[in-house]
Amino acid sequence: MKRTLGTCYYPEHWPREIWEEDAARMAALGLTWVRIGEFAWSRIEPEGGRFDWGWLDDAIDVLGEAGLKVVLGTPTATPPRWVCDKHPDMFAVDADGRRRGFGSRRHYCFSHQGYLNECRRIVTEVAKRYGRNPHVAAWQTDNEYGCHDTILSYSSAARQAFRGWLRARYPGHGNDGDIKALNAAWGNVFWSMDYDDFDQIELPNLTVTEPNPAHVQAFRRFSSDQVVAFNRAQVDIIRQYSDAPISHNYMGRIVDFDHFAVGEDLEIATWDSYPLGFLEDRVGATPLDQRHYARQGDPDFQAFHHDLYRAVGKGRWWVMEQQPGPVNWAPYNPAPLPGIVRLWTWEAFAHGAEAVCYFRWRQAPFAQEQLHAGLLRPDSVAAPGFFEAEQVAEELADAPDVAPAQAPVALIFDYDAAWSWEVQPQGQGLDYFGLVFDLYRAFRRAGLSIDILPPTQRQFDGYRIVAAPGMMVMPDDLKTALMASDTEVLIGPRSACRDADFNIPVPLPPAWPDLDVTVSRLETLRPDMPIAVAGGGSVRNWFEHLEGGAEAVFETESKMPVVMRSGTTTYCGGWGDDAFFDRLVKDLCNRAGVETLDLPRGVRVRDTATERFWFNHNPHDVEIEGETLASAGVRRDPI
Amino acid sequence: MKRTLGTCYYPEHWPREIWEEDAARMAALGLTWVRIGEFAWSRIEPEGGRFDWGWLDDAIDVLGEAGLKVVLGTPTATPPRWVCDKHPDMFAVDADGRRRGFGSRRHYCFSHQGYLNECRRIVTEVAKRYGRNPHVAAWQTDNEYGCHDTILSYSSAARQAFRGWLRARYPGHGNDGDIKALNAAWGNVFWSMDYDDFDQIELPNLTVTEPNPAHVQAFRRFSSDQVVAFNRAQVDIIRQYSDAPISHNYMGRIVDFDHFAVGEDLEIATWDSYPLGFLEDRVGATPLDQRHYARQGDPDFQAFHHDLYRAVGKGRWWVMEQQPGPVNWAPYNPAPLPGIVRLWTWEAFAHGAEAVCYFRWRQAPFAQEQLHAGLLRPDSVAAPGFFEAEQVAEELADAPDVAPAQAPVALIFDYDAAWSWEVQPQGQGLDYFGLVFDLYRAFRRAGLSIDILPPTQRQFDGYRIVAAPGMMVMPDDLKTALMASDTEVLIGPRSACRDADFNIPVPLPPAWPDLDVTVSRLETLRPDMPIAVAGGGSVRNWFEHLEGGAEAVFETESKMPVVMRSGTTTYCGGWGDDAFFDRLVKDLCNRAGVETLDLPRGVRVRDTATERFWFNHNPHDVEIEGETLASAGVRRDPI
Amino acid sequence: MKRTLGTCYYPEHWPREIWEEDAARMAALGLTWVRIGEFAWSRIEPEGGRFDWGWLDDAIDVLGEAGLKVVLGTPTATPPRWVCDKHPDMFAVDADGRRRGFGSRRHYCFSHQGYLNECRRIVTEVAKRYGRNPHVAAWQTDNEYGCHDTILSYSSAARQAFRGWLRARYPGHGNDGDIKALNAAWGNVFWSMDYDDFDQIELPNLTVTEPNPAHVQAFRRFSSDQVVAFNRAQVDIIRQYSDAPISHNYMGRIVDFDHFAVGEDLEIATWDSYPLGFLEDRVGATPLDQRHYARQGDPDFQAFHHDLYRAVGKGRWWVMEQQPGPVNWAPYNPAPLPGIVRLWTWEAFAHGAEAVCYFRWRQAPFAQEQLHAGLLRPDSVAAPGFFEAEQVAEELADAPDVAPAQAPVALIFDYDAAWSWEVQPQGQGLDYFGLVFDLYRAFRRAGLSIDILPPTQRQFDGYRIVAAPGMMVMPDDLKTALMASDTEVLIGPRSACRDADFNIPVPLPPAWPDLDVTVSRLETLRPDMPIAVAGGGSVRNWFEHLEGGAEAVFETESKMPVVMRSGTTTYCGGWGDDAFFDRLVKDLCNRAGVETLDLPRGVRVRDTATERFWFNHNPHDVEIEGETLASAGVRRDPI
Numbered sequence A, B, C: 001m002k003r004t005l006g007t008c009y010y011p012e013h014w015p016r017e018i019w020e021e022d023a024a025r026m027a028a029l030g031l032t033w034v035r036i037g038e039f040a041w042s043r044i045e046p047e048g049g050r051f052d053w054g055w056l057d058d059a060i061d062v063l064g065e066a067g068l069k070v071v072l073g074t075p076t077a078t079p080p081r082w083v084c085d086k087h088p089d090m091f092a093v094d095a096d097g098r099r100r101g102f103g104s105r106r107h108y109c110f111s112h113q114g115y116l117n118e119c120r121r122i123v124t125e126v127a128k129r130y131g132r133n134p135h136v137a138a139w140q141t142d143n144e145y146g147c148h149d150t151i152l153s154y155s156s157a158a159r160q161a162f163r164g165w166l167r168a169r170y171p172g173h174g175n176d177g178d179i180k181a182l183n184a185a186w187g188n189v190f191w192s193m194d195y196d197d198f199d200q201i202e203l204p205n206l207t208v209t210e211p212n213p214a215h216v217q218a219f220r221r222f223s224s225d226q227v228v229a230f231n232r233a234q235v236d237i238i239r240q241y242s243d244a245p246i247s248h249n250y251m252g253r254i255v256d257f258d259h260f261a262v263g264e265d266l267e268i269a270t271w272d273s274y275p276l277g278f279l280e281d282r283v284g285a286t287p288l289d290q291r292h293y294a295r296q297g298d299p300d301f302q303a304f305h306h307d308l309y310r311a312v313g314k315g316r317w318w319v320m321e322q323q324p325g326p327v328n329w330a331p332y333n334p335a336p337l338p339g340i341v342r343l344w345t346w347e348a349f350a351h352g353a354e355a356v357c358y359f360r361w362r363q364a365p366f367a368q369e370q371l372h373a374g375l376l377r378p379d380s381v382a383a384p385g386f387f388e389a390e391q392v393a394e395e396l397a398d399a400p401d402v403a404p405a406q407a408p409v410a411l412i413f414d415y416d417a418a419w420s421w422e423v424q425p426q427g428q429g430l431d432y433f434g435l436v437f438d439l440y441r442a443f444r445r446a447g448l449s450i451d452i453l454p455p456t457q458r459q460f461d462g463y464r465i466v467a468a469p470g471m472m473v474m475p476d477d478l479k480t481a482l483m484a485s486d487t488e489v490l491i492g493p494r495s496a497c498r499d500a501d502f503n504i505p506v507p508l509p510p511a512w513p514d515l516d517v518t519v520s521r522l523e524t525l526r527p528d529m530p531i532a533v534a535g536g537g538s539v540r541n542w543f544e545h546l547e548g549g550a551e552a553v554f555e556t557e558s559k560m561p562v563v564m565r566s567g568t569t570t571y572c573g574g575w576g577d578d579a580f581f582d583r584l585v586k587d588l589c590n591r592a593g594v595e596t597l598d599l600p601r602g603v604r605v606r607d608t609a610t611e612r613f614w615f616n617h618n619p620h621d622v623e624i625e626g627e628t629l630a631s632a633g634v635r636r637d638p639i
Helices: A016-029 A052-066 A081-086 A111-131 A156-169 A177-186 A213-241 A259-263 A275-281 A287-290 A301-312 A338-351 A385-397 A417-425 A434-446 A476-484 A579-592 B016-029 B054-065 B081-086 B113-130 B156-169 B177-188 B215-241 B259-264 B276-281 B287-292 B303-312 B340-350 B384-398 B415-423 B431-445 B474-485 B578-592 C016-029 C054-065 C081-084 C115-129 C158-170 C181-185 C212-240 C259-263 C277-281 C285-293 C301-312 C340-350 C384-398 C415-423 C432-445 C476-484 C576-591
Strands: A004-008 A033-036 A069-073 A136-140 A246-250 A266-273 A317-322 A355-358 A411-413 A450-453 A465-468 A488-491 A518-524 A539-546 A551-555 A561-565 A569-572 A574-576 A603-607 A610-616 A623-625 A628-629 A634-638 B004-008 B033-036 B071-075 B134-138 B246-250 B268-273 B316-322 B355-358 B409-414 B448-453 B465-468 B486-491 B518-524 B536-548 B549-553 B560-565 B570-574 B574-575 B603-605 B611-616 B622-624 B627-629 B632-639 C003-009 C032-037 C069-073 C137-139 C244-248 C268-273 C316-321 C355-358 C409-412 C450-453 C465-468 C490-492 C518-523 C538-547 C553-556 C561-566 C569-572 C574-576 C605-606 C611-616 C623-624 C627-629 C634-638
Touching: A004 A385, A016 A033, A016 A385, A033 A052, A033 A136, A033 A338, A033 A355, A052 A069, A081 A111, A111 A213, A156 A213, A213 A246, A213 A417, A246 A317, A259 B276, A266 A301, A266 B340, A275 A301, A275 A465, A301 A317, A301 A338, A301 A434, A301 A450, A317 A338, A317 A579, A338 A355, A338 A385, A338 A610, A338 A634, A355 A385, A411 A434, A411 C115, A417 A434, A434 A450, A434 A574, A465 A476, A465 A579, A488 A579, A539 A561, A539 A579, A551 A579, A610 A623, A610 C627, B016 B054, B033 B054, B033 B134, B033 B355, B113 B215, B113 C634, B156 B215, B177 B215, B177 B384, B177 C301, B215 B259, B215 B415, B246 B259, B246 B316, B246 B448, B259 B303, B259 C569, B268 B303, B276 B303, B287 C574, B303 B340, B303 B431, B303 B448, B316 B340, B340 B355, B340 B384, B340 B632, B409 B431, B415 B431, B415 B603, B431 B448, B431 B574, B465 B574, B465 B578, B465 C355, B465 C518, B486 B578, B536 B560, B536 B578, B549 B578, B574 B578, B611 B622, B611 C634, B627 C285, B627 C476, C003 C384, C016 C054, C016 C384, C032 C054, C032 C137, C032 C355, C054 C069, C069 C623, C081 C115, C115 C212, C181 C212, C212 C244, C212 C415, C244 C259, C244 C316, C259 C301, C268 C301, C277 C301, C301 C316, C301 C340, C301 C432, C316 C340, C340 C355, C340 C384, C340 C611, C355 C384, C415 C432, C432 C450, C432 C574, C432 C576, C465 C476, C465 C576, C490 C576, C490 C634, C538 C561, C574 C576, C611 C623
Parallel strands: A004 A033, A004 A355, A033 A069, A069 A136, A136 A246, A246 A266, A266 A317, A317 A355, A411 A450, A411 A465, A465 A488, A488 A569, B004 B033, B004 B355, B033 B071, B071 B134, B134 B246, B246 B268, B268 B316, B316 B355, B409 B448, B409 B465, B465 B486, B486 B570, C003 C032, C003 C355, C032 C069, C069 C137, C137 C244, C244 C268, C268 C316, C316 C355, C409 C450, C409 C465, C465 C490, C490 C569
Antiparallel strands: A518 A539, A539 A574, A551 A561, A561 A569, A603 A610, A610 A634, A623 A628, B518 B536, B536 B574, B549 B560, B560 B570, B603 B611, B611 B632, B622 B627, C518 C538, C538 C574, C553 C561, C561 C569, C605 C611, C611 C634, C623 C627
């Protein structure tokens, strides 16, 4: 399969007279894809029912004539003012009860039926008109679900929908639901929180102290389901009019909805990769790493999302927005290291991306993102990122294709667990993503390639190691499937520690049939209280006291078990530091017969079926097996 | 008197079929008390006027039959949903104007008359039914007044009540109050803030900049009075039906209402002691101490509250909730050091506690506190705290009783002063509790036992030292009583610096008849600006410039007086660091003929009439007078 | 011209019987001015239409008879309660949508027409009565516009007025405005933010993510214009009844409205100088400097504002409120170093102040500012500041007058640029004031005197260096005027980088006709990422990549140009640290033939036409040209 490049373009932002030249330059650069349309509702439908298709017909023609393929976005992330005037209660409401109004983007509540109908209407119009257009080769629904913290809404519409959702989850006679079942499931007796009727249930904000975690987790699941339904409504319409694949562009470290569930309805997963903005804003790196990687981005964060969205896309995935220069939205916005845009692009391909599109073609001189770099400067001169894209295009033309392969290591990622940890962190700053990412990083430091799997996976053939850390709800059939496999299974901390209604199960967790381990107590630790592990490394943040007859594989210096094992099942009762997770990974790899590497800091590899890719994320050259790999360098070795 | 143990139990949380076994295990463990009922309103009265007494009758029977005594809580901290539906404006409102709604606990405004009447009604029903029950040996009103910042409410009900309270405080003709008197008392002329009518007075939130401190302090006093009235309404009813003593369970470092005033209406003061949660959340220890004491708690914080609540209870006090393992609510929640639960229990007894009850019997697998340890795990297996309670029970059976004695040192604690400092801190992070606690710690480091006294105390016989630091309003008769005693009196900084309406008195403070000292100027200091005191130690945070003919006992290195004295009255014009407060304490003890000790870090003593108790709060053994005191160890020496 | 002293006095705060003595003591101290009345509305007009002039007539008489001149304030900063009851929607609303109510001061929205009319009415009454009073020698409008963040209001009144303001800015047929012009100017196409009507435009708060910067900047300009109009309404009335000069008292580092525009309507600019409060609260000094200058204040911050308000006052300016001791409002409130109140006073005179008035005469024992020092203590005893004022008064009597002179260096200060940076900082904590002040400090460290100029200045004769850093909008005629002058011109970073509607101009900035420099890319940097400049110093915070044929005067160590120059125009593409800005200043001075000094830390100079003033801001003595200048010392040398 041929990997391709693309860009994001907004014809409505630019004078008609430069469209041809833009299209020609894109084609000359070697781009295949151009995404358009996702913010253009006010120009497509300037007032309710009056459509202005001319410019968009024209733009698609111009691009298509130049040999480009169009990814057409539905414009529902930016409802025009007149739509909002028609539905004055369509806005989301934040946890403090404030309306999140018009004036930027994503100003809608997923639960508002009136707005949902407007979306159905505009998507129908767009799909009808362009569903068979030969240049429209793919679709994108909406834009970046969850950006700007927009999944959770505390609006009246959300409250009403939540009550209905709960009625369905705790069904009773007719449509009424069984409120006693809900009371029992949530343990509402605890503080006299019993309800007599579903209509008494409020959204879990503005309570005196923390609301019932079962209540909050239900709201999190409901909120995710609303996104799935919203997206599906669009997909169902597009499918009626088009055979082109449909995608959505997800984001980095946004876990507020179940991406796997949304992905089920789509052909392709794409994501928006901003390595420098992420490093400043959400990776959670140490200050020293933030400085070291300031112009390169974290060496694992993008890879993690590549692997995650490969799973979300069931194998088909893109980078829809690739940072090509400084951005405008992080706390600080440095410029990328020369060569690193090329590295980012190749890294995506090495992880299986079908396409990488740069955001955006030309830097806009107006509005919110005027300091967000494009491939072109506002004066249409090529920016530094342009030349790195050009180099990749040339390399793609010559190079052999990237041949995907199953990885030896699998890591289960569970959005439900992410919400559970958020609902009940038990310690400042503790979150599921952080735990999983720390373990992912340890596998990467050992030179391993990783497949991320959804929590619904029950088939583990071909994996040598499967890890499911921190997955608080583990259905019995998942436990069974893991035990039935012949892979090394790593669970804990916190795995299988809650039932489906957020209660602690008895017998106590992990209650893993073949593993004689019980978490008898747990504690969370200030950063200055690491617990040293005998032999090296330490446990921090989270520490479980383990009981039972299983073998203690690692112990603290005071002889408390940290990791216990029976057969191929290993339970880790703590959140390790890097040194300890490195030891744990090595131990598992030894058992599984997986070879590991000792990589220099900042160097990472990715194996395909035929090649090993080496990436140097450092701002300096390194020696790899006797050869120099330049700063920001990429090397492909046959395996 | 025989010291006793107990626990907190929620029969409504557990299947009926295990109650007998629970009760039997409690009795076998050596517990005397079991507190129940305080969150059970929705199960006692599932809908308005329909009562379900059966289960509670049954539970009390089961417990009583097992030989346990019941402390019965009124369930008013958790009004059920139907009560809230009946009184939709009964919720408190926060300073930002947001309603603090249903979904957790303490969701009521103390000023709401409708809710108050509901409370009177349910308390009447409960008291009628169980007032003469032979197993109900004590009562608790509500639960943890002030928890979750619930004393101050900015609701309409509070505003209305505040206006009435002000009318009574500034009385005029009839019921109207004298608004001119209020204007004059508050200095409302300052920024044209004069009122024409009490109905123009708003609550002091959401002003453009700080409101008048007199206005805020009046609101603080009003808010405290509302708690007293709310509590008294319940006490008045219970007394009609029961002769058992009535208590309330207070908290740590919560000073938002006058505990002495509430305590006046109760037979017993109890408090809820969570040493590890407190260390993380509110002690204000240095990072090094936070680490050193992470599994033991601060060595003085519990003792301070023991001494405080002994005064609030007029001698009769309990620990109603004793942390038995990790909790769920602090920023980090480590596990207690082995042995420390026993130490905490004995420390309470050494300070005169009649009973110590562990919270809670069994860890709940559901709802908000599912990660709060109990004596039992959710699977009913004994948790580590269980065995320490068992050891204490055995020791109690054998050991001589603890014989209370008056301490040589008295410290006046004044809630009104705490509000005054909060209203006018004059420097970041400066608060009354912190000042008083720093001085208390210095007395403790010197091996002294301390009695805390209410601000209404006028009798000081038997005390060798009385300290009243930071007490901003000191009535003349208190000054007179202190001068008339033959004790060493320590005041300052900030003592007697405001009149009853929050104005600076002229002559300037402290205006102490026998002490020629005037505070001519004051300043607050950044943490990096300590002022060195000649001879050792320094003043930080708060520094007053003192004038007058009194003797300068301590001076800064630049020769400004820090401590001045005439006769037995000593004025300290600064907030000392530990080294300086140690010197000041030694100086006072020398004058008063009180012997001091040089205790190792983390070791504390408490003297009773017949014994000296030694407590080792360190995570390591120490040598005390040639003998080893183990980590978490307790020693009793005859005096 | 004779420099004078004064104070701020509130006769309404004090018993009638001490007024004469107060007045006599003021006169004896050597004061000339006494400002009164600015918070006295509730005493002048206790109810709507009923005036109580007696006390104010009396007070003015008493003061005047004692030989003092009165500055009479309009009382509009503190509308009485009854005015607010009459206009319940007159309050400002904060960005979170909360009403900023009665109970302190400045509780009004500048856009509220009802309140504006009340102001017109009370100002008319006051001006009529005292316009020809022989003792009223000057006026002050309102008090401290912008204090407590009161310029921006998100009220309905503001929204309505903003729409009108926009209609006028984007005019169309009749009064309707051209909404398409606005859409185009703001780039509303960006996220389908197009409007159909001006009445659809909301204020730019509570949007989902950042609103359009053009929208925010328009709101900032509108909000400033509202202040100008509000002030002008008062001035227009006073002028009808009085010939005395009119002033307003501005503040430190408040840039929320265009002070030059307000100043256009006034004869005198005054400002309120609180060096210690400012150092704690807003200077932005390093922790080490905060400690070093804790009792003296920043050595440049007051000077900057002296120079700024000299420009705002078109040469005529005062310090209306001079800190005389500890204040009450900063995070920490230390006492001034002995002698420093005198230094502050002389520094103001050296920079051209006509008068310095101490705030306040006597410390108030009541209400919000009871811990704000006065010249007198609450018990009427002289406080330390009194004696320093006395010394200055004596020195003034003997010393030669201060003779103003044009400075060699000019610095353009542009409030519009301050808003632009706030709207689009592109990096945490980056603001225009900070940049300009860093450069100002560098000039001061080199011993230079500086004139600050308004952005409307087009005449630069006599200046050797003119700097306009960070001025994001630079009109063509300003560019032309600067190029036409023979002065060394310093611009950048960010100079001329936006057009009037907040769009990036093409050709790219700075687009300076005679300077071949283009900013091709920009980046912002975390504090731990300084970029070393070859030869010394570094760039931090902000770094622009410069292209073009101009000479590279300074380069980074990796050879990227930092400063480029053609002829007399120099562009600096970075925010320098002190070492680098010192080098840049020296370089410019060398070219301009301006002599620089090597001043010890904390020593500053100010040159008048005939003298060089030396000020020692250190808490220790220094050697200056072989002579000792004492701590807090002032020296006058003839030039």
